[in-house]
Amino acid sequence: MSKVIDALNCKCPNCKKGNIFMNGGNLLLFKIPKMNNKCPECNYKFEREVGFFFGAMFVSYALAAAQMITSLVVFWYFIDLSPLRVFAIIGVLAFLLSTFNFKLSRSIWIYLFY
Numbered sequence: 001m002s003k004v005i006d007a008l009n010c011k012c013p014n015c016k017k018g019n020i021f022m023n024g025g026n027l028l029l030f031k032i033p034k035m036n037n038k039c040p041e042c043n044y045k046f047e048r049e050v051g052f053f054f055g056a057m058f059v060s061y062a063l064a065a066a067q068m069i070t071s072l073v074v075f076w077y078f079i080d081l082s083p084l085r086v087f088a089i090i091g092v093l094a095f096l097l098s099t100f101n102f103k104l105s106r107s108i109w110i111y112l113f114y
Contacts, residue, residue, distance in 0.1 A: 003111060010107045013114035015042035020107055025099045033103050046110055053106055060105035067097055 003013075012018040018041035025033035038045050047053065068090050075086045 007107045007111045008104065010103055012039040012042060012044055012046075013111050014044035015039060017041045018044075020046060020110065021103055024103070033099060035106065048113065052113075053109060056105040056109035059108050060101045063101045063105060064094060064097070067093060067101075 002016075006013070006016050010020040012020060018036070018039035020035060020039075022034040022036055025031050036046065071090050071093055072086060075081050075089055076083070081089070
């Protein structure tokens with residue numbers, strides 16, 4: 001369970017102390033989070049090879065799909081909003097959660113191959 005918590009907090013899989021990302025990014029300024037090349041604590045290299053994080057794109061897709069399906073079920077079936085409003089809510093949620101998905105998908109991908 002501690003590995004899941006460390007992955008959610010974007011901590012280094014090797015030492016569990018260093019941060020994977022330098023900053024959290026800024027969604028309103030369209031800045032993606034900056035990632036450290038190596039752990040600032042133990043010097044563990046996050047990107048094992050060129051193109052290593054290509055697979056994190058699939059993890060991000062799965063996270064976004066799960067969030068959108070959950071939103072659809074909650075807002076359409078339980079709250080009974082119109083389809084247009086549900087579509088708008090899902091679009092806004094996808095935009096707002098994009099930087100979170102970016103960070104979490106890379107963290108999960110690192111932990112899968114640690």
